[in-house]
Amino acid sequence: GRSIKTDRGSEPVPQPVEEETSPLRLGIRAFSDTGDRIVWDEEMNRCDDILDLRKHFGGKDCRYIKDPALWQTEIVPELRRFLVRAALSRRPLQINFAAHASIAFAAGSFLEAKSGLDITIRQRTPVGIVDWQAEAGPSAQENLFLTEQDLPGKARARDVAFAVGITKRVLEDVQIYLKKSRLSVHRILPVTLAPEPSNAAVRNGLHALQLAEILAAKARARTAQEREGVLHL
Numbered sequence: 001g002r003s004i005k006t007d008r009g010s011e012p013v014p015q016p017v018e019e020e021t022s023p024l025r026l027g028i029r030a031f032s033d034t035g036d037r038i039v040w041d042e043e044m045n046r047c048d049d050i051l052d053l054r055k056h057f058g059g060k061d062c063r064y065i066k067d068p069a070l071w072q073t074e075i076v077p078e079l080r081r082f083l084v085r086a087a088l089s090r091r092p093l094q095i096n097f098a099a100h101a102s103i104a105f106a107a108g109s110f111l112e113a114k115s116g117l118d119i120t121i122r123q124r125t126p127v128g129i130v131d132w133q134a135e136a137g138p139s140a141q142e143n144l145f146l147t148e149q150d151l152p153g154k155a156r157a158r159d160v161a162f163a164v165g166i167t168k169r170v171l172e173d174v175q176i177y178l179k180k181s182r183l184s185v186h187r188i189l190p191v192t193l194a195p196e197p198s199n200a201a202v203r204n205g206l207h208a209l210q211l212a213e214i215l216a217a218k219a220r221a222r223t224a225q226e227r228e229g230v231l232h233l
Helices: 070-087 101-110 171-181 205-220
Strands: 002-006 009-015 024-029 049-052 093-098 119-125 128-132 160-165 187-192
Touching (some): 049 070, 070 101, 160 171
Parallel strands (some): 024 049
16 A cells, blocks of 8 residues: 555555556467458557567468477466466456467466456457457357267277367368377267357357357266367367
């Protein structure tokens, strides 16, 4: 707190300082601007603090990791330190990503639901910036994912592959990847957004939360044998 002088002398008397309640705007950037793609916009310029991870990426469109080891040795530690420092402020957090989905997933693991933090994602959409919050709401009345059959793999394998199609169908790509990588899985779970994947299919923060809860339930429903293996997303 700050101190003031009183009529009784020069001894300072501590005064309480009001807790900062304004949102702390955070920017997390891994993508670089290219000739036809601008990701450093005015929205990013208004951030209070920015984690710039571009030094770890290069290649076409500057979106490819320079060394896969950097995920664990540099990117995850830097992201953790950045978010822990922000969380200690106990202010509402507004996060703007211009980064890979993997980085966003990692951020979610550090700022998980039981942290009690007020978190908003500044989501870029075709119609502008929209604030997404994981607020509770009514149960969804429609099927959020299509009804699809699991695809069996190797009987003795323990790993499971989730083929999650949100903006596009990915099952065929997953099958090709598993074949090329010679990765053995016990089964493949197709999880495709209903009624059809698209860039605008996830409507808002509540919709995203409900989708995530279903995915989490599917992950927990793996068999005892499968839980000994790796879950590939």
